Amino acid sequence: MATMCLLNICLVLLFSTEIYSLDCKMLHLQQNKVNMKSLELLSKMGGQFPLQCLNENRNVGFLQKVLRPTESQKENAKLIILEIFQQIFNIFSKNLTQAAWDRSFIQSFQNGLYQQIEQLEKCLHSERENEIPYLGNEKILFPLLKLKKYFERIGDFLKEKQYSLCAWETIRWEMERCLLFVDQLTERLQN
């Protein structure tokens, strides 16, 4: 066992190439993977939409209506994705006891979002280190405000429905839409 370990270490040392973190220019490729994985986990954690929840009032509006993909230009696509991820993460950190979803899938989902949030922050930080603060730069911050309002409505909806099973299922369905929207935005990271 010890020799195996030694061998492993030797191998690692022998071939060790420098360990870099991620290349921000290639972020879209990795973002794609995260989008797909998150969508998969989201559908796995709860299965089919329960029939008894079909009558639930889905008065939260649609993200696509709130924010058209065309509104987000290349420079703030990263910012918008980060905001959406943070907001989704926040929602799934709320009281999930009635949701009756698979805990390990929720954990993987949250952990994946969290990793990407860190990654996006790192990339934004390195890119914009020398830029002036956005304070007052409405063009960049305005879409963020719209998002914040939208997610505020989602938070209020859950609270109002007392985090019931059907409320959660409705939101899970809505978050799937959000992730599909993020997928559209990811294309803008590419250029």
Place this chain on the structure above:
Amino acid sequence: MALPGLWRLPLLLLLLLGAVALGQAGQMNLMSPYNVQVHAVNTNFTLKWKWDSQKDFEVTFSAQYQRIAEDDEEEEEETDWKEIPGCQNVTVTECDISSEITDYFSFYNVCVRAEKGEKRSPCSITFLFRPYFIAEIGPPGVQLESIDGVVKITVSPPEKSQSRKMWSNEDITFTYNLESWENSSNIESKTRIIQRRETIYDLAPGIIYCLRVQARITSEKKVGSFSPVSCVKTSEKARNALPYPMNVKVHALNMKFLLTWDNQYDQNVSFIVQYLCAYLKSLQEDDLDKWTVVPGCENITTTQCDFSKIILGGLYFLRVQAINGYNKSRWSNEVKVDPCVVNEIGPPNVTVSSSEDSLRIQLTAPRTENDSISECYDLTYQILYWENSSALKKTKQQPLLLFTISDLKPSTLYCLQVQAFSQVYIKYGHFSEMECIRTLDAKTSPLAILTTFVIAMIAFFFLASVFGFGVYYISRRIRYAFFPSCKPPSNIECLGGQPFVSLYLSTSEEPTDNCCIIENIVTEETNQTDFKDYKHSKQSSRDSGNYSNDDDTSGTKVSEEMLEQETS
């Protein structure tokens, strides 16, 4: 305005007079406050303004506001102006307007007017603001704990205990800038980014360690104000304590993850390894009970632990503790694991074949359990190849698993190595073992050999099948002719005890006499015997037959037929 020219002059005069009158009245009236501004920290909004006149204690100020709401279609809707309750008849030049600011994303308009007795100034120039944009981040709370020579920092978000929050998802939005220094030394302070819970290792014992923290929203480039400075004395190293596992490192090859640490113990020591999903560190609750034992790494005596099974995407923290009976060491320094970053990509599997001027390389991606490597990387492959005799190495890169290197010299020994490459992580995998192969001779082009071979094979099979079919056909014909499988009806077979024979067989035992009939002879010998008559009639009936009797085969056939007719 198309007023007739005559009307213009009196109108101008009227306006002028009006302005003079107003000016005189203004001297009597109060001036409006100016430089109206709103300052905000978290959700606390303070309205401030300036007022120039000599101190006049009788002057009071009142403020009013208006909200401009937008809907999703960006259409604005203004509310009426309202007085701000906490800002009526105040004597100072600022007041708290937090109670009226409820929608942090909409626009607000505020203005202030001065009042003295019956006199009221017009409202000042309005100040338009969007609360979220002007709000500054307040100082976070900091808790320090000094145990076992390490300092544990717990940061609480700036609005932790408040019901109204400007920063709605504070758990994940904030990261923190930590500025720390040793109190006694002149070493400059260090700044780094931390999460809500951080442990500072490697501090000298018995020193006073000071720090302050500010919250930041990286994405919006907002940085808050610093917390007050807090200091803590690092604890002395406990005597006779079991040392904690040192040099804890992660090694990973093809998504097989191994945690190793130094073996520095003389006694019988066992270890326990725990992990934590990184996102739990950012959440409100304490992470103490969230640490989970890595399956298979409880009470182990080796100084390594395979934790591949817990890696399901995302970031992780790992830590080790040494245990000797009831004596437990402190937990080792925590190691943060980003699986895709720390993992080393093993060599791909390589199969090479050669032709006169090219090499064909078939690759198989580095093998991992349950295909987890593809969750991290979209691999491309880099091939390094060179002539065995030369030192010049060339490279080729592509994402496919099938390579062709062309334009090579014939009958030359080429060597190659392949490695995988991840563009996203700028990570090169390990090289495969060196493979050497000789390209084929120029004279015997492998293509020519191949085509000749293929043509020869086709020709051979064609001829063989034609021959085989011919043999089969002939044998069938023969069998049909000589040994037919069908049997004649039994009545035919048994007639006259004569066996049925093929019609094609000539019957040697029944030769037919060649007969000639000479008509005039018959007419001459009219009185001959009955027998003769009989014969004569018989012969005349087969007259035509006699004439065609020269033909052997048909003759025999006809004779046979006749024979049968006779016998029946």
